[in-house]
Amino acid sequence: MRVVLAAASVIVLAILPMFAPWLQFVLTLAIAKGFAALGVAILLRAGLISIGHAMFFAASAYGVAFLAARGIGDFASLLILSVVIAALTGVIVGAFLVRYRAIFFAMLNLAVSMVFYSLFAKLYGITGGSDGMAVPIPSVFGMVLSEPAFKDVLFYLSLVLMVVVGLGVHRYLDSPLGHALSAVHTNEVRLEYLGIPVWAVLLIAYVVSAALAGLGGAIAGFAIGRVVPDFAFWTASGHLVLVAVLGGIGGVPGAFIGALFLELLHTAAVTVTDAWNLIVGAALIAVIMFMPKGLYGLFAREKGAER
């Protein structure tokens, strides 16, 4: 039943822009943020809140801009290399941060991300400062596309990646390593006594989450056509945590449901009033108060558990 629901949702998403073309950009951006929020949600399973994941989102988006400026014009290469850049950044940052827990982990992520933000903003000669860098339209398998055609390709590829990468993450979370990750939250002592190195479990999760944020960042960079330091600002990281919590961390679709909900709500609220933050805030309060498992909790059921 849930598979049918998920498939139907993807099909609806795929055909929506045919009726409302303006939605394509909104949905592409929502999926991009969904990837990054999924990265945050993975760490939330271990009880770790990262208020800094926008740094990987930005690192990857800047990666695309840099590589494009240096002559790499192929879409697939840019996408893969930028995710690799985010993952490598994740290895370096994660190696230091996975030793910390709770507020220390959250704050250190925030601190490191603000270092990234400052570097992007201040190294004007390299990054273009607050003007950012342009992301040109790349060629797709050697074909040079018009902007609308490329945006179509980007949207449908994002949808496909959402399904494929989502299934991959689902398998990871269902694997022994994924269960060990959730177990970090409840009992590190027992994990140690099972012979499981907690730091390695967390580092793998951190790198996976950084790569996911990177994938989101690259898609967002292509969709917007420009990267700016604000991609790495702490409010962007906070937004990702919000999306993850809003969607629910019980399952992979949660992050995407949260991102789509928030992006669509934002788009709708902006058309109604300048005080759109009020509407978004009220909706968030409602979800957090009445849906402790997030929006995904409406669709999910416990896996054969008896209480």
Next chain:
Amino acid sequence: MTQPILEAKDLHVAFNGVKAADGVSLSIHDGEFLAIIGPNGSGKTTVLNLCTGYVRPKSGSVHLDGQDITRLAPRAIARLGVARAFQIPQLFSDQRVIDNMMLSLAAKDGLWTMMRPLETEARRAEAEALLGLVGLADDRNRISNTLPEGHRKLLDIAVALALKPRLLLLDEPTSGVSALERFPLMEALMSALRQRQITALFVEHDMDVVARYANRVLVWNAGNIMAEGHPDEVFKDQRVLQSVVGVA
């Protein structure tokens, strides 16, 4: 006598000036079921912490099969074949009973497979067999923090057994287990230990359990061993009767 599996020599450790281990030496040999008894606060659990790397001694050494493990982390010692069940059960409380078991089984042989599910047919069967052994077969799909305390205790032991250890350290395995279930549990545990050729060291307060199952008893007092021997001899010792059995 053969070389001991585990040998601790002259261990010293103190917490806030209170000596929890004051020159303790002990050894445990293959196939033994060694009991540690003693009053509360005499340092019994500290010995288990010292032998598993959870607490580092101020001085002294611990050897496992002749290898110095004094400074190793608990996870490294666990990988060398030493498992532990705790006085307060250490479980993954928001996961199902069967998932607790399967993660322990996976820790032994297949943790690093990212794309294979935790639940495989073989792993599930093995987990269920172990749960059946400790009498938790009916609880397999329950979330472990919803179990009664006695059952949590049994699950903690089953999780340790799932690691297929050579040496199992048990901290008061029968505390929190109802009087009716106590001896059936010990019978099941003993048969599992014999079947799998697991040597065990257990801290225990129930003298009936000690008298019936231990091959050898170490009597603890104020961070050191005050008496040692077969339960029949030890329980005749007046000092032991006064300081330990009387208050146990």
